[in-house]
Amino acid sequence: MLNFTFENPTRIFFGKGQVKRLGEEVKRYAQRVLLLYGGGSIKANGIYGQVVAALNESGISYVELGGVKPNPRIDSVREGVRLCRENDLQLVLAAGGGSVIDCAKIIAAGFYYNGDPWDFFIRRARIAQALPVGVVLTLAATGSEMNNNAVISNEETREKKGLSSNLLFPRFAILDPVYTYTVPPLQTAAGVADIMSHVFEQYFSANSDAYLQDRMCEAVLKTCIRYGPIACAEPDNYEARANLMWASTIGLNGILSVGKLTDWATHMMEHEVSALYDVTHGVGLAILTPYWMEYVLDEATVSRFALYARNVWELTEGDEQELARQGIAKTREFFKSLGLPATLGEVGVKEDSLELMAERAAGGGTLGRLRKLGKEDVLRILRNAL
Amino acid sequence: MLNFTFENPTRIFFGKGQVKRLGEEVKRYAQRVLLLYGGGSIKANGIYGQVVAALNESGISYVELGGVKPNPRIDSVREGVRLCRENDLQLVLAAGGGSVIDCAKIIAAGFYYNGDPWDFFIRRARIAQALPVGVVLTLAATGSEMNNNAVISNEETREKKGLSSNLLFPRFAILDPVYTYTVPPLQTAAGVADIMSHVFEQYFSANSDAYLQDRMCEAVLKTCIRYGPIACAEPDNYEARANLMWASTIGLNGILSVGKLTDWATHMMEHEVSALYDVTHGVGLAILTPYWMEYVLDEATVSRFALYARNVWELTEGDEQELARQGIAKTREFFKSLGLPATLGEVGVKEDSLELMAERAAGGGTLGRLRKLGKEDVLRILRNAL
Numbered sequence: 001m002l003n004f005t006f007e008n009p010t011r012i013f014f015g016k017g018q019v020k021r022l023g024e025e026v027k028r029y030a031q032r033v034l035l036l037y038g039g040g041s042i043k044a045n046g047i048y049g050q051v052v053a054a055l056n057e058s059g060i061s062y063v064e065l066g067g068v069k070p071n072p073r074i075d076s077v078r079e080g081v082r083l084c085r086e087n088d089l090q091l092v093l094a095a096g097g098g099s100v101i102d103c104a105k106i107i108a109a110g111f112y113y114n115g116d117p118w119d120f121f122i123r124r125a126r127i128a129q130a131l132p133v134g135v136v137l138t139l140a141a142t143g144s145e146m147n148n149n150a151v152i153s154n155e156e157t158r159e160k161k162g163l164s165s166n167l168l169f170p171r172f173a174i175l176d177p178v179y180t181y182t183v184p185p186l187q188t189a190a191g192v193a194d195i196m197s198h199v200f201e202q203y204f205s206a207n208s209d210a211y212l213q214d215r216m217c218e219a220v221l222k223t224c225i226r227y228g229p230i231a232c233a234e235p236d237n238y239e240a241r242a243n244l245m246w247a248s249t250i251g252l253n254g255i256l257s258v259g260k261l262t263d264w265a266t267h268m269m270e271h272e273v274s275a276l277y278d279v280t281h282g283v284g285l286a287i288l289t290p291y292w293m294e295y296v297l298d299e300a301t302v303s304r305f306a307l308y309a310r311n312v313w314e315l316t317e318g319d320e321q322e323l324a325r326q327g328i329a330k331t332r333e334f335f336k337s338l339g340l341p342a343t344l345g346e347v348g349v350k351e352d353s354l355e356l357m358a359e360r361a362a363g364g365g366t367l368g369r370l371r372k373l374g375k376e377d378v379l380r381i382l383r384n385a386l
Numbered sequence: 387m388l389n390f391t392f393e394n395p396t397r398i399f400f401g402k403g404q405v406k407r408l409g410e411e412v413k414r415y416a417q418r419v420l421l422l423y424g425g426g427s428i429k430a431n432g433i434y435g436q437v438v439a440a441l442n443e444s445g446i447s448y449v450e451l452g453g454v455k456p457n458p459r460i461d462s463v464r465e466g467v468r469l470c471r472e473n474d475l476q477l478v479l480a481a482g483g484g485s486v487i488d489c490a491k492i493i494a495a496g497f498y499y500n501g502d503p504w505d506f507f508i509r510r511a512r513i514a515q516a517l518p519v520g521v522v523l524t525l526a527a528t529g530s531e532m533n534n535n536a537v538i539s540n541e542e543t544r545e546k547k548g549l550s551s552n553l554l555f556p557r558f559a560i561l562d563p564v565y566t567y568t569v570p571p572l573q574t575a576a577g578v579a580d581i582m583s584h585v586f587e588q589y590f591s592a593n594s595d596a597y598l599q600d601r602m603c604e605a606v607l608k609t610c611i612r613y614g615p616i617a618c619a620e621p622d623n624y625e626a627r628a629n630l631m632w633a634s635t636i637g638l639n640g641i642l643s644v645g646k647l648t649d650w651a652t653h654m655m656e657h658e659v660s661a662l663y664d665v666t667h668g669v670g671l672a673i674l675t676p677y678w679m680e681y682v683l684d685e686a687t688v689s690r691f692a693l694y695a696r697n698v699w700e701l702t703e704g705d706e707q708e709l710a711r712q713g714i715a716k717t718r719e720f721f722k723s724l725g726l727p728a729t730l731g732e733v734g735v736k737e738d739s740l741e742l743m744a745e746r747a748a749g750g751g752t753l754g755r756l757r758k759l760g761k762e763d764v765l766r767i768l769r770n771a772l
Contacts, residue, residue, distance in 0.1 A: 001563075001628040003401025008394070014645065015389025177387075209625045211612060212633050215605030223598040239595045242387040246645070247598050255641065259400065259632070 001210045001259035008254055010146045011172040018174045019050050023058025025172045029132040030090035034083055035062040036104050038096045045182040051095050051136055063087045071153045071274050072103040077117045080107035093134045098142025101135055102150040105168040108133045118154055121161040135173035140180055140245040141191035143252025145173040160275035177241035185232040189338035190282030192228035197285035198252045206261035206369040217256050221312045223247045232338055265368025266292045272357040279347045286340040290332040291385040296371040297324055344385045354382045387596045387645035394640055396532045397558040404560045405436045409444025411558045415518040416476035420469055421448040422490050424482045431568040437481050437522055449473045457539045457660050458489040463503045466493035479520045484528025487521055488536040491554040494519045507547040521559035526566055526631040527577035529638025531559040546661035563627035571618040575724035576668030578614035583671035584637045592647035592755040603642050607698045609633045614724055651754025652678045658743035665733045672726040676718040677771040682757040683710055730771045740768045
C-alpha cells in the first residue's frame with residue numbers, strides 16, 4: 001500500500017426531506033448566496049421550489065444563475081464570478097448534478113482571483129482561496145458532491161480540463177434520493193456508468209497490495225450492478241436511488257483510491273471525446289470502458305481482470321484469460337442492457353477527429369498506469385470503439 | 387436506507403515514515419502539548435524517540451503523561467487535565483492505541499469543564515469545547531484514531547462507559563503500519579477481533595436496505611480474515627500490517643454505519659465484562675461474539691447470517707440455517723486459530739458475577755437492535771460463554 005494523506009471535511013445530509021437542513025447550514029457561512037442550477041428541470045420537478053422556500057424561511061437572499069450545461073462551460077463560471085462580485089455574495093449553492101457542482105466550485109475559487117478562471121486549468125494560476133460551496137444533489141453520478149475536483153470545458157479552445165484543490169470541498173451536501181426520481185432512464189444509466197468508471201479507474205491500479213480498498217471498490221461496483229437496472233425500470237424505487245446516490249459519493253470521495261496507483265486513462269480519453277462532441281460524460285465512459293479493458297488485457301494484467309470477473313460478476317468457469325474476457329463481456333452487456341450506446345459512431349464521433357483526440361489525450365506523453373498508453377495506443381482504442 | 391448525517395474531518399497521514407509530518411501538523415494548533423502514552427512499550431520500540439525528536443525539531447515543547455492503561459481510567463484523565471491546565475498546554479498528543487487516544491479525547495474535553503470529567507459519562511455534563519487532539523497510532527484495533535468516540539473506566543464504581551461528541555475527532559492521525567511491527571501476536575489478534583466486532587455490530591443490523599454499506603462491511607471483514615493470521619505469523623509483513631491498520635480506521639470511522647440500525651449488544655456486554663475483570667477489550671469481544679450470534683440466530687435473522695456465511699466465508703453448501711451455523715462456526719474457529727480464548731472462564735470470569743454484568747448491561751431496559759436483549763437474554767449468553 002502506498003503512503004497517502006486523506007481528508008474530507010464535507011458534511012453530508014442524506015435522505016428524504018433533508019432539504020430542511022439547508023437554511024441552517026447555509027446560515028453558518030452566508031446571508032447572501034448564488035443559487036446555481038442547470039437546464040431548468042429542477043423547476044419542473046419541484047426541487048427549485050423547495051430550495052427557494054428553505055432559503056426564504058431562513059431569511060437568506062439569493063441571486064440566481066440557471067442554464068449551467070452538462071460539460072459546464074468556462075463562460076458560466078465567468079458569469080457566476082461576476083454575479084458574486086456585483087452582489088457581494090458569500091456562498092455558491094449548487095442545485096444539480098456534477099456539472100453544476102463543478103461550475104460552483106470554480107466560481108467560488110474565481111471570486112478571489114483577479115485573472116480569468118480558465119487560468120487555473122492551464123496552470124497559469126493556483127487556487128489560493130475560495131468561497132464556501134454548498135450542494136443540493138439531483139443526480140447520482142460524478143461524486144463531485146463530496147470531493148475536491150472540478151472539470152470545466154472551454155468552448156473557444158474546445159478543451160475540457162480538470163483540477164483538484166482542497167479548498168473546493170463542498171462544506172455540506174444534501175443528498176435526497178427522492179430528488180433523483182425524475183431523472184430519465186438513459187441519464188440514470190449514464191450516471192451508473194460514470195460511477196462504475198470512477199471505480200474502475202481506482203480498482204484497476206498498478207499496485208495490488210491495497211486489498212481493503214479493492215474489496216471496497218467491488219462493493220460499489222456490485223451496488224451499481226444490482227440497483228442500476230432497478231432504478232431505470234422503477235424510477236421511484238427509494239432503495240435503488242439511495243444506494244446509487246451513496247455509491248456515487250463513495251465512488252469518488254477519495255476513500256477508494258488511497259494507497260493506490262490509480263489509472264484514469266479512460267477518463268482522459270473521454271474528456272477529449274466530450275470536449276469535441278459534447279457527449280454525455282457517462283455515455284462516453286460506458287462506450288470506451290470495455291474497449292480500454294480489452295486493449296490493456298495482457299499477461300501482466302490478466303489476473304486483475306480475472307479477479308474482477310470472479311469478485312464482481314461471480315464468474316467461476318475457465319482459466320484466468322477466459323475469466324478476464326468474460327468479465328469484460330459482462331461489463332459491455334451490462335451497459336448495453338441499460339440502454340447505453342456501445343460505439344463512438346452511435347454518438348456521432350467521426351473517424352477524422354480520432355487523431356486529434358488521441359494527440360490531445362496523450363499530450364505528448366502517456367496516460368494511464370495499469371498500462372501506460374501513448375498516442376498510438378489511444379488511437380487504436382478509439383478506432384476499435386468507433 | 388435510513389436518513390443520516392455524516393462528517394469526519396480527521397486528517398490521515400498513512401504509511402512508512404509519516405512521523406515526519408508530526409511537527410508541522412502540531413504547529414498548526416499548538417506550541418505546547420501534552421504527550422500521552424501507555425505502558426512504555428513505545429520507549430522500547432523507538433516510537434517515543436521518533437515522536438520526541440519530531441517535536442523537538444519543530445520547537446514544540448511538551449509535558450509527558452505515561453502509564454495510561456488499557457481500559458483507560460478516569461484517574462488518568464483527571465491527571466491529564468491537571469497537567470494541561472498547570473502548563474497551559476494547547477493540544478493533547480496521543481501516542482498509542484485506542485486506550486491512549488480515548489484518554490486524550492476526554493482530557494481535551496475536561497480541560498474546558500470545571501467539574502469532574504466523569505460527569506460527561508454519567509450525562510451530568512455535556513462536552514462544550516475541547517482542546518485539539520493529535521494521534522500517533524501504535525495498534526490497529528479500536529478506530530478511535532478517526533472517530534468521535536471515547537470509552538473510559540471508573541475503578542471506584544467499576545464502570546466502563548462510552549460517549550460521542552463531534553468535538554472529539556482527532557485533528558490528525560499518523561498511521562504508520564511499521565509502528566505495529568512490535569505488537570505481539572496475541573495483542574495483534576485481539577486487535578483483529580476488535581475490528582471485526584465493530585464491523586459485526588454495524589453489519590448485523592435491523593435493516594437490510596443499506597446494500598452498499600453491507601458490502602463495505604464484508605470488505606473489512608475479509609481484510610481481517612486474510613491479514614490477521616499473516617500479521618500474527620509475520621509481525622513485520624508491511625502489507626498485512628497496513629491493511630489491518632486501515633481496516634481498523636475504516637471499521638469505525640462512521641462510514642460503515644451510515645443509514646443502518648446498528649446493534650452494539652456485544653459491545654455493551656463486553657464493557658461489563660472488562661469493567662469487572664479488566665479483560666482486554668478485543669479478547670472479550672472474540673469470546674462473546676460467537677455466543678451472541680448463536681443466541682440471536684432465529685427465523686428472522688437467519689438470512690442475514692447465511693449472507694454473512696456466503697459473502698464473507700465463501701460458504702456455499704446447505705440451506706440458510708446450515709449456512710448460518712457454518713458461518714458462526716467459522717467465526718469461532720477463526721478467533722481460536724489466532725490464539726484467542728474462547729470462553730469467559732478462560733479469562734477468569736466467575737459465575738457469581740454474571741448476574742451483575744447482565745443487570746448492568748441491560749440497564750433496566752434492552753440492548754441490541756438485530757434482536758432486542760433483556761437482562762435474562764444477556765444472562766443466558768454470558769452463561770453459555772462461561
